[in-house]
Amino acid sequence: xxxxxxxxxxxxxxxxxxxxxxxxxxxxxxxxxxxxxxxxxxxxxxxxxxxxxxxxxxxxxxxxxxxxxxxxxxxxxxxxxxxxxxxxxxxxxxxxxxxxxxxxxxxxxxxxxxxxxxxxxxxxxxxxxxxxxxxxxxxxxxxxxxxxxxxxxxxxxxxxxxxxxxxxxxxxxxxxxxxxxxxxxxxxxxxxxxxxxxxxxxxxxxxxxxxxxxxxxxxxxxxxxxxxxxxxxxxxxxxxxxxxxxxxxxxxxxxxxxxxxxxxxxxxxxxxxxxxxxxxxxxxxxxxxxxxxxxxxxxxxxxxxxxxxxxxxxxxxxxxxxxxxxxxxxxxxxxxxxxxx
Ligand code: ADP
Numbered sequence: 001x002x003x004x005x006x007x008x009x010x011x012x013x014x015x016x017x018x019x020x021x022x023x024x025x026x027x028x029x030x031x032x033x034x035x036x037x038x039x040x041x042x043x044x045x046x047x048x049x050x051x052x053x054x055x056x057x058x059x060x061x062x063x064x065x066x067x068x069x070x071x072x073x074x075x076x077x078x079x080x081x082x083x084x085x086x087x088x089x090x091x092x093x094x095x096x097x098x099x100x101x102x103x104x105x106x107x108x109x110x111x112x113x114x115x116x117x118x119x120x121x122x123x124x125x126x127x128x129x130x131x132x133x134x135x136x137x138x139x140x141x142x143x144x145x146x147x148x149x150x151x152x153x154x155x156x157x158x159x160x161x162x163x164x165x166x167x168x169x170x171x172x173x174x175x176x177x178x179x180x181x182x183x184x185x186x187x188x189x190x191x192x193x194x195x196x197x198x199x200x201x202x203x204x205x206x207x208x209x210x211x212x213x214x215x216x217x218x219x220x221x222x223x224x225x226x227x228x229x230x231x232x233x234x235x236x237x238x239x240x241x242x243x244x245x246x247x248x249x250x251x252x253x254x255x256x257x258x259x260x261x262x263x264x265x266x267x268x269x270x271x272x273x274x275x276x277x278x279x280x281x282x283x284x285x286x287x288x289x290x291x292x293x294x295x296x297x298x299x300x301x302x303x304x305x306x307x308x309x310x311x312x313x314x315x316x317x318x319x320x321x322x323x324x325x326x327x328x329x330x331x332x333x334x335x336x337x338x339x340x341x
Contacts, residue, residue, distance in 0.1 A: 002024055002025070002067075002068075002069065002327070002328075002331060003024060003025040003026070003027050003065075003067055003068035003069070004016070004019035004024040004025070004026055004027070004068060004069055004071060004324065004327070005026070005027035005028065005029065005065050005068040005069070005070050005071070005091070006027075006028065006029070006070065006071045006072075006073065007028075007029050007053055007056070007073065007075045007076055007079075008028050008029060008030035008031065008034050008038050008047070009034070009053075009073075009075040010073040010074050010075045010297050011073050011295055011296075011297050011299060011300050011319075011320070012028060012038070012073075013041065013300075014299065014300050014303050014318060014319070014320040015071050015073075015295070015320040015323070016028060016041070016043055016044050016320075017041070017043045017303065017320065018303075018318055018320030018321040018323070018324050019043075019320065019323075019324045020043035020044075020045075021043075021321065021324070022321060022324035022325060022328060023328070024324060024327075024328075025045050025046075025068075026043060026044050026045045026046070027044075027045065027046045027047075027048065027064075027065060027068050028044050028046070028047045028048070029048050029050060029053065029056055029061070029065070030047050030048070030049055030050075031049070031050060031051065031052065031053065032049055032050075032051065035047055035049050048061065048064050048065075052079070053075060053076070053079040053080055054079060054080050054081065054084065056080060056089070056091075057080065057084040057085075057088040057089055062089070062090055062091055065091045066090070066091060068091065069091075069092050069093070069094050069327055069340065070089075070091045070092065070093050070094065071093075071094050071095075071295065071323060072085075072093055072094070072095060072097065072100065072294045072295075073294055073295050073296075073297070074292070074294070074296070074297060076100075076294075077100050077103065077104055077294075082100060082101050082104060085097055085100060086098065086101070092336075092340040092341075093340060093341050094271070094272060094323060094326075094327060094339060094340060095270075095271045095272045095273070095293070095294055095339075095341065096262070096266060096267060096268050096269065096270060096271045096293065096341050097341045098266055098267050098341065099262060099266050099269075099270060099274075099293035099294075100293055100294065102262075102265070102266055102293060103291060103292055103293045103294075106137070106178040109290070109291065110123065111265070112258075112261055112262065112265055112266070112291070113258075113288050113291060115261035115264065115265055116254070116257040116258040116260070116261035116262075117257050117261075118254060118257070118258070118276070118278075118286075118288040119285060119286065119287050119288065120287065120288055120289065121180045121181040121182075121183050121287055121289050122180070122181040123178070123179065123180055123181075124179040124180070124181075125179075126179075127150075127153045127156040127157065127179065128153055129179075130150060130151065130152050130153055130156055130179065131152070132151065132181060132182075133149060133150075133151050133181075133182040133184075134149065134150050134151070134156075134179050134180060134181060134182055135147060135148075135149055135179075135180050135181075135182045136148050136149070136150060136156065136159075136160070136177050136178070136179050136180075137177065137178045137179075137180065138169065138173055138176065138177065138178075145168070145232075145234060146163060146168050146169045146173075146232075147232065147233040148160070148163060148229075148230035148232075149182060149229075149230060149231070150179075155229070156179075158229070159229055159230045160174065160177075162229070162230070163230065168232075180289065183278075183279040183281055183287045183289065184279075184281065184282070185279035185280045185281040185282065185287070186208070186279060186280050187208055187209065187277075187278070187279050188206060188208060188241060188243070188277075188278060188279070188280060188286070189206065189207050189208065189209065189238075189275055189276075189277050189296065189298050190203065190206055190251055190254075190255070190275060190276045190277075191203070191204045191205045191206065191207070191273065191275050191296060191298060191299050191319060192204065192255045192258075192273065192274055192275065192276070193272060193273050193319065193322050193323075193326075194255075194259050194270050194271065194272065194274065195272075195326055196268070196271055196338040196339055197326060197329055197330060197333065197335060197338060197339070201252065201255050201256055201259060202308075202309075202312065202322070203248070203251060203252060203255065203308050204273070204299065204302070204306060204308060204309055204317075204318075204319050204322060205240070205298070205299055205301065205302040205306035205307075205308055205309065205319070206240070206241045206242065206243060206306075206308070207238040207239060207240055207241055207298030207299075207301055208238070208239050208241050209235050209237070209238055209239075209298070210235070210236050210237040210238060210239060211232075211233045211234060211235055211236065212232060212234050212236050213228070213231045213232045213234075214231040214232065214233050217231055235297075238297065238298040238300065238301055239301075240301045240302070240306070242307055247280075247284070247286075250286065251286075254276060254286065254288075255276065258270065258274065258276060258291065262293075267341075268338075268341065270293065271338075271339050271341075272294075272295075272322075272323055272326060272339065273294060273295040273296070273299070273319050273322075273323065274291060274292060274293050274294065275291060275292040275296040275298070276288055276290075276291050277289060277290040277291065277292065277296075278290070295319055295320075295323070299318065299319035299320070302318055302319070303318045303320070304316045304318070305317050305318065309322075326339060327339065
């Protein structure tokens with residue numbers, strides 16, 4: 001029997017429930033703290049405990065996963081160094097693991113988004129250039145940790161100093177900050193699935209995030225809002241979303257352009273789930289500030305299907321289930337090389 005594995009965080013419950021429903025044996029890599037939590041769920045067949053997720057690259061741990069297919073998610077990028085993922089991990093990964101570097105490195109990320117002809121926010125190469133509202137980001141996918149706003153060099157330096165003092169940003173991270181135009185509009189996260197077996201793109205679902213502190217500002221009077229120099233963007237949860245139907249044709253064409261661009265720049269290109277993350281501005285244009293080259297946690301909302309999957313499937317279809325189906329189909333067709341790296 002084929003096995004599906006993942007790391008114990010992010011969207012592990014969705015992934016392993018779906019894998020189990022599709023007839024796979026399920027395996028979880030958990031840290032010590034969360035073993036008890038994941039032990040509550042009967043669809044997880046085996047839990048392998050490590051001190052830190054990075055240990056997945058150790059040989060004796062890899063041995064335990066060797067006949068499984070590993071589904072990568074945000075925790076793999078955030079907590080396992082990419083060199084280890086690319087070079088040391090021998091466990092077959094569902095999706096294109098080389099795309100993860102393009103997601104984590106902001107310069108590569110921007111290059112791929114531009115290759116896909118997406119509109120992106122303006123980038124500022126130094127704090128001296130800041131002449132409008134900007135959002136300042138740390139590298140990596142850590143759910144908005146340490147993001148702050150600034151509107152000129154002085155506010156940039158003041159906020160940075162403060163965040164370092166509070167231990168939210170480390171001193172050595174200072175050189176890696178990425179300064180980007182803040183786009184005013186409604187944030188939208190588009191969850192796609194590209195099937196290399198069918199050469200077909202599906203829109204699976206859409207969400208928006210619930211972020212602390214930024215989503216809490218409207219709950220306090222304006223006088224107190226004035227004292228908040230840097231709202232944080234830490235993700236706490238997600239809301240489901242449907243778009244105006246007239247926006248959907250463009251949503252599909254943006255996803256298709258992304259798949260084509262990724263094939264031109266990153267080996268096998270996008271495989272399976274990916275997400276375009278952006279803001280619809282006042283003209284209704286989608287300005288894309290991020291992509292994720294793997295499943296995003298916003299898909300957890302739709303474990304029982306979404307309004308979009310319901311149009312194509314006569315059964316509840318989640319992203320996790322779609323992944324498990326693709327793997328099963330690839331096994332039947334003997335085409336696993338098309339979906340694994
Ligand atoms: P991460 O990759 O760490 O999860 P994101 O880059 O997706 O974080 O951004 C976190 C949040 O910051 C988004 O949900 C959005 O609200 C906000 N954001 C990011 N970039 C911009 C931007 N250029 N303009 C406006 N808001 C932004």
